[in-house]
Amino acid sequence: MVFALAFLLPLFLKDSYFRHILIMVFMWIVLGVAWNLLAGYTGQVSFGHASFFGVGAYTAGIIFKHLGMSPWYGMVGGGLIAVLFAIPMGLVCFRLRGPYFALAMLALAEVLRLITTNWVGFTNGMVGILIIPTFRSKLPYYYLIAALALVSLLTVMRIAGSKLGYWFLAIREDQDAAESMGVPTTRYKMLSLCISAFFTGVAGSFYLNYMGFIDPSIVFSLPDISIMVILVAIIGGVGTIWGPALGAFIMVVLSEIVRSNIGETHLLVMGVLVVAIIIFLPQGVTGWRLLRRRV
């Protein structure tokens, strides 16, 4: 229903600013859903999902810059390369319990930001990578990212109702208990990470194709990507299917409203709003009693 509406919406909404906002909402749905699968369902919190986002974006940029290939190939390649980065992280960190994985992810994003900044020959450094967007209209981007958001939500829905979902939840609740029920915990954490990294990487490639420009401080940003994705999931409701979708809408729209009306102090106001939501709705918006029955 919601998505049928989403597909019809741009026919009425001709203003390209609003279309841009909606495109950002859908992109954040993909990112929120991907982070939530790993952290909300499998219990492996990541403080550095910008790593996968940036790797996806840079994959698209680099195949364009060095190989002259269309950055659209990055939409698949970026996801796969993000998985290639995810695998060693999982192999090293998932043998340990505790905050190591979250912190290692944070470090990975920073390391990648520094590498892409300084390896100028390969990445253009802070100059960034500029491409000419394929379409002038926002419509094709709108439908593409809406479809991707739909696919990511359907994927999580499918996972939640299957063995995979049950075993992810078991790992989140108690790894030792899960292991004693026969769950290969290390392997399933890895699987969750790879799926999450794939969607995040694809969204990163989309970002370059749509915006036409990336630099290391944008795509490997701690506050604008890594923290934002956590907020999207928390505000919406961690460990729920629709939570991140709702969270993406709220966060994108809220930050636009605050930014365009308040100016200089917008980050401060945004911070206060987020703190207020977390205090009053600790389960996220989908955990709000009035909504719970429907969501």
Add this chain to the structure above:
Amino acid sequence: MAIIEAKGVTKKFGGLAAVKDLDLKVEEGEILGMIGPNGAGKTTVFNLITRVYPLTSGEILFQGARVSSGLSTHEIIGLGIGRTFQKTRPLLRLTVLENVMTSSFLRTNSRAEAKKEALKVLEFVNFAEKKDMLARSLNVAGRKRLEIARALGTKPKLLLLDEVAAGLNPRETDEVTGLISRIREKGVTVIAIEHVMKFIMSVSDRIVVMHHGAKIADAHPHDVARSREVIDAYLGDEYAAG
């Protein structure tokens, strides 16, 4: 044929030997009781069988095959050894049914099949009416029952029960006694650690007594209750008459 056999199993934590040169043999279909004072190494034996810890020395055979090296915990569970935890570990934010389904998924990939199996297990342990309750809202007896259900969900050939009667009232204890006999009728071998003497005496075919990591007795319940060494180490004179 012995379903499980421990040969010279030793586990040292630093300088302390939690289990010392333990030999243990359990026949298929048998119910073995394990008793002993706190810290005697009973739970450690379970943790060694399921490879929560590696052995310091010795070996463990399950159905004649060595399982004490090269396998991880979930692989050992996969071979057909189910276990419960003394300090229960329910998946708190899932329902009772979902908890058991998680185990059932070990033997099937189909959700419908896992649900069917899990419901069968819950019927079997007389817990079906609680299936939609969140695990975190269960009381002690409920959590112990869920531990057993979850272990049965993995379809074990050998079931390791760690103090499933502790903290239960007499009526609940009797229910668990009946449950264990029914588990045996299904052809499952059971090793049960317990402090509740009435329970362990009535349920076991044979009792092993542990003290300071070593086995000090291995006999029929009746004879164990008369052994001087066991009385001194664990039971005390009050119980000896029984």
